[in-house]
Amino acid sequence: MMSLVGDTVLTLPSFLYSSMETTKKLISNMLKEARSRPIRNLSHDILSAVQPHIHSWTKSYGMNFLQWSKLRKLSNHAFHGDNLKSMIPDMIASSEMMLEGWKKNDGKEIEVYEQFRLCTSEVISRTAFGSCYLEGKNIFDMLLKLSSVIVRNSHKLRVPGIIKVYKTTTGVIFLECFLKAHHGANDKQRISVNELVEECKTFYFAGQDTTNSLLVWTVFLLALHMDWQEEARKEVLQLFGKETPNPDGLAKLKTMSMIINESLRLYPPIISLTRKVDKEVRLENLIVPTNVELLVPNLALHHEPQFWGQDVKRFKPERFSEGVANATNNNMAAFLPFGMGSRTCVGFNFATIEAKIALLMILQRYSFTLSPDYVHSPFQIITVRPQHGLQIILHSL
Numbered sequence: 001m002m003s004l005v006g007d008t009v010l011t012l013p014s015f016l017y018s019s020m021e022t023t024k025k026l027i028s029n030m031l032k033e034a035r036s037r038p039i040r041n042l043s044h045d046i047l048s049a050v051q052p053h054i055h056s057w058t059k060s061y062g063m064n065f066l067q068w069s070k071l072r073k074l075s076n077h078a079f080h081g082d083n084l085k086s087m088i089p090d091m092i093a094s095s096e097m098m099l100e101g102w103k104k105n106d107g108k109e110i111e112v113y114e115q116f117r118l119c120t121s122e123v124i125s126r127t128a129f130g131s132c133y134l135e136g137k138n139i140f141d142m143l144l145k146l147s148s149v150i151v152r153n154s155h156k157l158r159v160p161g162i163i164k165v166y167k168t169t170t171g172v173i174f175l176e177c178f179l180k181a182h183h184g185a186n187d188k189q190r191i192s193v194n195e196l197v198e199e200c201k202t203f204y205f206a207g208q209d210t211t212n213s214l215l216v217w218t219v220f221l222l223a224l225h226m227d228w229q230e231e232a233r234k235e236v237l238q239l240f241g242k243e244t245p246n247p248d249g250l251a252k253l254k255t256m257s258m259i260i261n262e263s264l265r266l267y268p269p270i271i272s273l274t275r276k277v278d279k280e281v282r283l284e285n286l287i288v289p290t291n292v293e294l295l296v297p298n299l300a301l302h303h304e305p306q307f308w309g310q311d312v313k314r315f316k317p318e319r320f321s322e323g324v325a326n327a328t329n330n331n332m333a334a335f336l337p338f339g340m341g342s343r344t345c346v347g348f349n350f351a352t353i354e355a356k357i358a359l360l361m362i363l364q365r366y367s368f369t370l371s372p373d374y375v376h377s378p379f380q381i382i383t384v385r386p387q388h389g390l391q392i393i394l395h396s397l
């Protein structure tokens with residue numbers, strides 16, 4: 001199935017559209033059912049689902065519900081509130097590092113998918129582990145290869161134990177939280193070394209590629225839609241001028257939030273979610289037996305005219321001007337870039353702040369247009385990415 005996004009063509013696999021009615025019913029009902037979202041057995045997962053749940057990929061040691069909820073509590077704590085705020089300087093420093101390298105490219109073409117890969121790798125290395133990209137390069141290279149292996153050999157996936165925990169520097173909230181829990185006195189809360197290592201792998205894995213995808217498609221859309229690029233820049237310059245971003249200003253970036261939401265709608269980094277039915281469940285007229293794995297094609301829902309109108313394929317950030325609830329007409333299942341329910345993305349705030357920082361710092365320095373060399377070919381290796389990279393031309397401001 002082909003559909004138009006702005007001036008370009010986006011190819012969507014037709015299977016995603018095959019059972020819209022069923023999917024909609026399943027989602028709205030299923031997500032209310034806490035029991036429909038257990039931790040699943042990894043191989044079963046991968047065999048039955050096109051896009052298994054990120055967290056489960058690394059859970060090769062068979063985690064139960066109690067283990068998951070213990071770890072989930074820890075990561076919720078690590079990635080929210082003041083903890084998250086204290087990660088902002090590292091996010092800024094990572095973007096600064098990337099932009100330092102762009103200086104020599106004024107007026108020239110630059111491929112930004114790889115640039116964002118390095119930047120998002122740097123961010124997760126610094127914020128979560130007090131390390132830096134170069135220290136963790138080996139790990140990222142292996143994870144990159146692992147992504148292809150997962151896609152090719154999904155039914156016989158094994159995730160190697162490749163995390164080395166680096167000597168921490170300052171502000172290493174994530175690692176600190178997990179190390180505290182490892183050494184904790186409370187038996188119920190204590191986590192094992194194995195769990196600690198698996199969590200590190202999960203965050204390296206889940207925290208980088210996804211934000212990379214969000215950044216690259218947002219820049220692509222802004223390069224196509226110069227009016228929105230100008231709007232975004234106007235807001236950025238009003239709030240920060242050419243100064244370094246601060247947390248208060250970040251919270252006021254309304255146009256930028258609308259643009260990010262519209263980008264996540266058109267190009268969700270993760271295009272489907274999975275749920276396993278723990279116990280037979282009735283969903284309206286449908287009886288779903290125990291152990292059935294269901295795929296929720298969020299990409300299809302994001303492109304459904306019934307929810308978004310006949311101009312569903314067009315880039316229109318103004319849809320989100322009154323917030324997500326208004327844009328979706330209170331239909332929460334119409335917009336699921338970060339999933340939904342108890343297993344929703346724990347890095348949601350982290351990712352959006354990281355993306356806003358990188359985008360605003362680019363907008364402060366450059367205007368950019370799409371290069372004639374760019375070939376539009378979104379393809380999926382776990383996340384959706386531009387197959388041949390994204391080439392833009394930079395114009396220094």
Ligand code: HEM
Nearest residue numbers: 055206207210211214270338339340343344345346347351
């Ligand atoms: C734009 C960026 C991101 C997108 C689009 C995204 C998307 C998702 C989605 C769709 C899920 C599955 C939710 C469900 O099944 O209901 C998920 C889960 C998860 N994400 Fe993200 N994610 C992003 C960034 C991040 C970051 C930056 C981190 C960590 C630093 C992260 C960590 C996780 C973890 C740990 C889970 C599993 C949660 C659980 O099962 O309890 N994600 N993400």
